[in-house]
Amino acid sequence: MVMFGIPYPVLKAGVAAVKVPSSAPASAAERVRAGIVTLAVLAGLTLLGDALVGALHLPVPGPLVGAALLVAWLTQRPAHAGVLASADGLIAALPLLFLPLLVEAVGPLRALGPALLPVVITMTAATVAALVTAVAAARIAAWLCSRSR
Amino acid sequence: MALLALALTLGVWFAATRLRGVPPILSAAVALALLVPALGIDPASYARGASPLVALLGPAVVALALPLFRERAGLARRLVPAVAGILAGSAAAIVSAVLVGHALGLSDALVRALAPRAATAPVAASVAAALGGDAHLAAAAAVVGGVLGALLAPLALRFARDPRDAGIGLGTAAHGIGTARAAALDPAASAAAASAMALNALATAVLAPLLVPLLLR
Numbered sequence: 074m075v076m077f078g079i080p081y082p083v084l085k086a087g088v089a090a091v092k093v094p095s096s097a098p099a100s101a102a103e104r105v106r107a108g109i110v111t112l113a114v115l116a117g118l119t120l121l122g123d124a125l126v127g128a129l130h131l132p133v134p135g136p137l138v139g140a141a142l143l144v145a146w147l148t149q150r151p152a153h154a155g156v157l158a159s160a161d162g163l164i165a166a167l168p169l170l171f172l173p174l175l176v177e178a179v180g181p182l183r184a185l186g187p188a189l190l191p192v193v194i195t196m197t198a199a200t201v202a203a204l205v206t207a208v209a210a211a212r213i214a215a216w217l218c219s220r221s222r
Numbered sequence: 223m224a225l226l227a228l229a230l231t232l233g234v235w236f237a238a239t240r241l242r243g244v245p246p247i248l249s250a251a252v253a254l255a256l257l258v259p260a261l262g263i264d265p266a267s268y269a270r271g272a273s274p275l276v277a278l279l280g281p282a283v284v285a286l287a288l289p290l291f292r293e294r295a296g297l298a299r300r301l302v303p304a305v306a307g308i309l310a311g312s313a314a315a316i317v318s319a320v321l322v323g324h325a326l327g328l329s330d331a332l333v334r335a336l337a338p339r340a341a342t343a344p345v346a347a348s349v350a351a352a353l354g355g356d357a358h359l360a361a362a363a364a365v366v367g368g369v370l371g372a373l374l375a376p377l378a379l380r381f382a383r384d385p386r387d388a389g390i391g392l393g394t395a396a397h398g399i400g401t402a403r404a405a406a407l408d409p410a411a412s413a414a415a416a417s418a419m420a421l422n423a424l425a426t427a428v429l430a431p432l433l434v435p436l437l438l439r
Contacts, residue, residue: 115285132424133345141287143288144287163278168247168406175251194322195323196339199339200339200371202314204395207394207418209310213306
């Protein structure tokens, strides 16, 4: 049996190798191990999400599917949230991880030439419109919910 | 040469985090956009050198499941407002991009690339390509728009009163970059933003192919 292009025994051995310890780490060595386990779990779920998106032609990126799988997993095994706590460090680094993409965005934007200014105005208007509409709609819906109760 | 791009990116990032008042992603991006060509690094080798950081983006997005899980009770209580906010915000992003772009005289091809920009970059690129727009420009617009949205995060938190509503706005309007900003400001906003980013990716993939042909007719 081959799952996501990986032969099943290999997949099973891989899952067994990243067996998640059930309690939060205490010593420095345990914290390092928990960090490595966390990275392995997160990378594995990224790959699994990508594989599912590819196989099922889902209209969302693989990592978001991986995140949904992790939420589903944690609702079954809440204790694992403590082991994976070092993932918070990775979330704190998110802006840094986006930085190369922003630097690489300069090329396509510079290629626009005279259209750059209207494109930037359009992007700004759409961002503000989405933010204001989303917050306003959420607040109105919350108000309607509280009134109907 | 590969390590040069990585070291340069990290060095500029640390310098940028010491600069008060300006979000580091903005000052660092401006500095790198100037430094990379000035040091004679071509864009392709910069992209290769900085790719370890980009490779961690996927796992970091999966990691957003943790704040989502911790805040699940609070989010579940605000499920209806959250879904209403995300759908309205998603539609507003697409419609306003098409209407404003058209009013400013942008070509249909450019408008098609900008319409899905509120979705996270890979979704924006694939939706734009399906609409007949340039995928590279769509990804660039998504990233730059995300930074614009993240700049508005403190205002959104004040205007929304409930941090969960601010998170809904930031995740919808500014995907991962807005979510990253929300994560730095408020845990409840971070969890809401992560779920909004996921749902908005789906909403944009469904709504943009319906709305854009209708608006461009």
